[in-house]
Amino acid sequence: MTTPSPTSFWSGALEGAPHHPPLETHAKADVVIIGGGFSGLWTAYYLKTLSPDMDIRVLEARHVGHGASGRNGGWAIGSLAGLGRHLTGHSTEQRQALCDLLADNVDAIGATLTQEGIDADFHKGGALYVAARYPAQEALQRDYREHMLALGHRAEDCQWLTAEELVTKARFQRPFGALFHRQVASLHPGKLLRGLAQRLTDMGVTLHEHSPVEQIDGGRVTTSCGSVTAAMTVVATEGYNTLPQLRPHLVPVSSLVIATEPLSAPQWEAIGLHDRPTFADASRLINYGHRSRDGRLIFGARGHYPYKALPRHQTAISSADIAMRKALLQSLFPDLGEVTISHGWGGTLGLSRSFRPHAIMDRREGIATLGGYAGEGVAASHLMARSLAERILKLDTPRTRAPWVCDGALTSLLKRWEPEPLRWLGAKGMTLTYAAEEALLARQRHLPLVSPALARLNDTFASLIE
DSSP, X not given: OOOOBSSOGGGXXXXXXXXXXXXXXXXXXXXXXXXXXXXXXXXXXXXXXXOTTOOEEEEOSSSTTOSGGGTSOOEEESSOTTHHHHHTTOOHHHHHHHHHHHHHHHHHHHHHHHHHTOOOOOBOOOEEEEEOSSTHHHHHHHHHHHHHHHHTOOGGGEEEEOHHHHHHHBOOSSOOEEEEESSEEEOOHHHHHHHHHHHHHHXXXXXXXXXXXXXXXXXXXXXXXXXXXXXXXXXXXXXGOOOTTTGGGEEEEEEEEEEEOOOOHHHHHHHBOTTOOEEEESOSSOEEEEEOTTSOEEEEEEOOOOTTOOOOOOOBOOHHHHHHHHHHHHHHOGGGOOOOEEEEEEEEEEEETTSSOEEEEETTTTEEXXXXXXXXXHHHHHHHHHHHHHHHTTOOOXXXXXXXXXXXXXXXXXXXXXXXXXXXXXXXHHHHHHHHHHHHHHTTOXXXXXXXXXXXXXXXXXXXXX
């Protein structure tokens, strides 16, 4: 039996990429960006595009794409985690305009990649949120569609598919129906990272790898071998933050992913997905997958929150974690048959205490940050970076007026997480109750007192973090 590679499938695209020398001088810049992932690179891209004479330096602790940007599932979603919190108090027209902005963000990514000549396997195939394992999932997905419409997403972008219509797109185990969200794409994160880093170099942005930041003091950012003094510092580390200023405000949560070897033509014929939509089912234990350009299934599921969690730097995941995700994938597609898992990897996403993404700038202190994507950062990082770049340059755009963009002190706008062991206990309790409800639903069992209580408790948890 072939042993899965302990590296991210996406990392192959980064092999042989140009290296960027460490920071070994005391330099000056207009803007210094900490973090060489999507958030940092897109911020640098839009700052340089809008202000070509700006001197920008990007400091990456390890290598470009080491963190969540090189370890995710490859979804670009035309929405935001926790969007309802951002829309509180907004009118129907305002909600729809903001949802249109989120939808347009997916197309903007594709258009920018085309414009810059970056082939990152971008494919807008939409997303299937399916009821495909047990009957109770149909009500969950219908409720989710109503939730999307209430937020302001357009009805034509959130179509309900009957079981018969779903079968024309994909052949799941037990197709009860699905929400088809049109404004979702898939892409190859490694190819995007490599292409974007190269484009930034061509534009005159200076990238430094293996330059972990040790301190931010006023306008001076210090590493072990050098420093950069700049009018504005952007912290773009998201779930891989280790800086004391933000550590209590953003906790790291694991997400684990597998990739199969390329499937055969008969296997694809058996399961469909010919239009390459992304897919997920109605499970509290979040899962996500899609068909890659080279004919693999990429499939992941939310991991866990360990006690006193730190950012996950190793990529390898356990054989048990791989087996769990393979079994879940095969339960969705029983006609898939036996498959070989080529890669299994894990990464860390950032979860803010307010459970919503943010782009915050403190112009008085000369510091800004963006993150809190809650696992949906491929598209959100592009939007937040573009919004923040425009805000730094004092531009007035629909993005800078959006509710996820704020001015003020970072630590006052970002809530602090509860101390340990409270947050670990909360995460552990939520995981256990989610798993218990999932087990009952999968077995189609209803316990008169237990089932409703679990559902109410988990609905409360979901309202907090979704």
